[in-house]
Amino acid sequence: VTARARRVRLELAYDGTDFRGWQLQPGQRTVQGVVEEVLAGLHGGRRVVLCGASRTDSGVHAHGQVADCLVELRQTDSDLAYGLRRLLPADVRPLGVRTTDDDFHARKHALGKVYRYRIDCTPHGDPFHRRFALHHPAALDEGRMRAALSLLPGRHDWRGFVPGLPPGTDAVRRLTCAELDLEVSGEIGLVFGGEGFLRYMVRNLVGTLIEIGRGSMPVERVGELLERPEPGRTGPTAPAKGLHLLRVDYA
Amino acid sequence: VTARARRVRLELAYDGTDFRGWQLQPGQRTVQGVVEEVLAGLHGGRRVVLCGASRTDSGVHAHGQVADCLVELRQTDSDLAYGLRRLLPADVRPLGVRTTDDDFHARKHALGKVYRYRIDCTPHGDPFHRRFALHHPAALDEGRMRAALSLLPGRHDWRGFVPGLPPGTDAVRRLTCAELDLEVSGEIGLVFGGEGFLRYMVRNLVGTLIEIGRGSMPVERVGELLERPEPGRTGPTAPAKGLHLLRVDYA
Numbered sequence: 112v113t114a115r116a117r118r119v120r121l122e123l124a125y126d127g128t129d130f131r132g133w134q135l136q137p138g139q140r141t142v143q144g145v146v147e148e149v150l151a152g153l154h155g156g157r158r159v160v161l162c163g164a165s166r167t168d169s170g171v172h173a174h175g176q177v178a179d180c181l182v183e184l185r186q187t188d189s190d191l192a193y194g195l196r197r198l199l200p201a202d203v204r205p206l207g208v209r210t211t212d213d214d215f216h217a218r219k220h221a222l223g224k225v226y227r228y229r230i231d232c233t234p235h236g237d238p239f240h241r242r243f244a245l246h247h248p249a250a251l252d253e254g255r256m257r258a259a260l261s262l263l264p265g266r267h268d269w270r271g272f273v274p275g276l277p278p279g280t281d282a283v284r285r286l287t288c289a290e291l292d293l294e295v296s297g298e299i300g301l302v303f304g305g306e307g308f309l310r311y312m313v314r315n316l317v318g319t320l321i322e323i324g325r326g327s328m329p330v331e332r333v334g335e336l337l338e339r340p341e342p343g344r345t346g347p348t349a350p351a352k353g354l355h356l357l358r359v360d361y362a
Numbered sequence: 363v364t365a366r367a368r369r370v371r372l373e374l375a376y377d378g379t380d381f382r383g384w385q386l387q388p389g390q391r392t393v394q395g396v397v398e399e400v401l402a403g404l405h406g407g408r409r410v411v412l413c414g415a416s417r418t419d420s421g422v423h424a425h426g427q428v429a430d431c432l433v434e435l436r437q438t439d440s441d442l443a444y445g446l447r448r449l450l451p452a453d454v455r456p457l458g459v460r461t462t463d464d465d466f467h468a469r470k471h472a473l474g475k476v477y478r479y480r481i482d483c484t485p486h487g488d489p490f491h492r493r494f495a496l497h498h499p500a501a502l503d504e505g506r507m508r509a510a511l512s513l514l515p516g517r518h519d520w521r522g523f524v525p526g527l528p529p530g531t532d533a534v535r536r537l538t539c540a541e542l543d544l545e546v547s548g549e550i551g552l553v554f555g556g557e558g559f560l561r562y563m564v565r566n567l568v569g570t571l572i573e574i575g576r577g578s579m580p581v582e583r584v585g586e587l588l589e590r591p592e593p594g595r596t597g598p599t600a601p602a603k604g605l606h607l608l609r610v611d612y613a
Contacts, residue, residue: 126489172490196486196499204486235447235455238377239423243490248447 114185120211121146121161121195123176125203128242128352132169133176142167142203146178149198153184153191164217164359165224168310170351172243175206175358179217223287223360225304228317229353233297244298245353251299251324256291258330259323260301262337263289263316271340272315282309289316299324302357311348318346365436371462372397372412372446374427376454379493379603383420384427393418393454397429400449404435404442415468415610416475419561421602423494426457426609430468474538474611476555479568480604484548495549496604502550502575507542509581510574511552513588514540514567522591523566533560540567550575553608562599569597 123146131139135147143161150159163178184191192208199205229244231237236246263286270282288304301320303313319336322328328346336344374397382390386398394412401410414429435442443459450456480495482488487497514537521533539555552571554564570587573579579597587595 124486124489126492174490192485201487201492201497202489204489206486234443235375235457236452238375238453238455239425239494241377241452246452 114183116181116183117210118179118213118215119182119188119191120207120209120215120217121178121180121205122207123178123203124174124206125172125176126242127167127170127172129202130169132171133163133165133167142173142176143178145200145203146195149195150180150182152198153194154182162217164221165356167356168351168354171354171356172352173356176356177217177221177359177361179211179215217359220361221359222362223304223306224308225288225302225357225360226308226313227355227357228301228303228313228349229295229355230299230301230317230321231297232299237297240295240298242352243355245350247321249325251321252326253291253293253299253324255326255330256299256301256320256324259320259333260289260291262330262334263303267337268340269309269312269337271336272319272345273309273312274315274342274345276309284308284312314349314351314354315345317349317353320346321349322346365434367432367434368461369430369464369466370433370439370442371458371460371466371468372429372431372456373458374424374429374454375457376424376427377493378418378421378423380453381420383422384414384416384418393424393427394429396451396454397446400446401431401433403449404445405433413468415472416607418607419602419605422605422607423603424607427607428468428472428610428612430462430466468610471612472610473613474555474557475559476539476553476608476611477559477564478606478608479552479554479564479600480546480606481550481552481568481572482548483550488548491546491549493603494606496601498572500576502572503577504542504544504550504575506577506581507550507552507571507575510571510584511540511542513581513585514554518588519591520560520563520588522587523570523596524560524563525566525593525596527560535559535563565600565602565605566596568600568604571597572600573597 130142133142135143147161159180161178161180188208195205231240231244231246234248266285268283270276284307286305290302292300381393384393386394398412410431412429412431439459446456482491482495482497485499517536519534521527535558537556541553543551
């Protein structure tokens with residue numbers, strides 16, 4: 112006897128270090144692949160398709176990724192959460208499981224996402240944060256970085272920060288917040304909130320902000336890139352390991 | 363031309379996960395072994411003996427281990443620190459290097475050490491702390507743990523917490539502090555400060571405190587173990603991965 116199908120909303124946290132990103136890829140360890148495998152195990156081997164709000168890249172971490180799937184199980188949500196805690200590996204953890212509207216779509220219904228990029232500025236590099244933060248031992252001018260960040264919020268065409276977009280791609284997105292915090296001692300955190308993000312957009316913003324903080328690019332560069340996108344004028348793409356998806360917001 | 367020998371005091375932080383502890387062991391990756399190898403490289407291959415204040419066990423972490431060695435280098439302390447930052451792997455980092463008295467002895471001159479044990483009490487287990495904290499999802503009664511901790515400070519014979527000590531071993535040590543903190547959300551931290559510690563003493567204290575917090579041992583058990591050491595009455599030895607040497611104090 113199988114149970115009636117119901118749509119479930121999963122909240123997940125993962126250490127992205129040992130995953131080739133979110134999205135299913137044959138022969139690769141991905142977050143979607145690992146979670147789908149456990150869900151299939153609970154369904155007698157039948158595939159359960161998991162849709163994630165953000166297709167995080169290889170090495171990117173998540174503290175509150177949201178995904179949905181149809182389950183046909185008689186277990187309650189809390190029993191399913193318990194089962195997933197037992198069956199999933201230690202680097203991807205279910206934070207919450209709850210039955211939701213049948214038409215809930217984790218990606219399409221997301222109103223916004225918040226990312227945080229961590230930069231370890233200690234001279235030595237904190238060994239406890241090395242999987243989760245970029246080590247940048249040279250001095251960064253926080254004032255210059257904050258000045259550049261203040262130019263970012265708003266509705267802009269971001270193609271200057273995302274080189275190589277196919278022609279015709281809509282690169283307009285609204286960024287709602289771009290801030291620098293010093294929450295962790297010895298670290299600079301860069302927080303970006305917005306309705307949607309293009310692939311590599313946050314990491315290219317961070318790479319550019321680091322150049323600005325080092326003094327090797329002018330603060331005005333970010334404004335110029337928003338006005339006139341020209342290739343080769345951003346900083347390098349910052350490494351994935353410093354990028355954390357903090358949360359996904361819904362109505 | 364070699365420089366005059368001088369004694370140097372090193373402060374080190376390390377993620378103990380991928381080390382077989384501090385102490386040199388042939389064929390094993392140990393912290394002492396890795397740092398000595400880099401120091402030997404700077405001395406044309408001649409061994410430089412490194413003496414650490416605490417011989418941390420396999421898997422134990424350090425935020426402020428102190429070690430001393432004799433160097434024969436013309437580099438200044440800050441140049442040596444810079445060289446060590448470049449040459450040491452990312453999981454063992456030099457926090458400071460400074461020339462000290464010729465008779466300084468990191469282990470014998472240590473007046474006290476502070477350890478912290480981290481217990482992740484979230485139901486799911488935080489994926490970002492899994493290398494650095496014991497995951498204990500069942501409820502722990504902080505009041506009972508605090509009551510037991512309050513019995514610990516003072517000069518005691520700790521053989522009840524360290525089964526199998528060779529006869530005649532002096533197991534008397536002064537514990538100066540034993541406290542519970544909730545600094546990290548979802549975690550219990552247990553902090554122990556003292557003049558000296560026996561091997562496994564902190565981890566056996568933690569294992570016993572966890573049993574007391576779960577309600578499966580009485581609070582009074584710690585007092586009984588200090589009064590009448592009888593084998594088999596402690597909790598299990600807590601895993602190494604939750605244990606952190608925070609600092610070593612000197613005059």
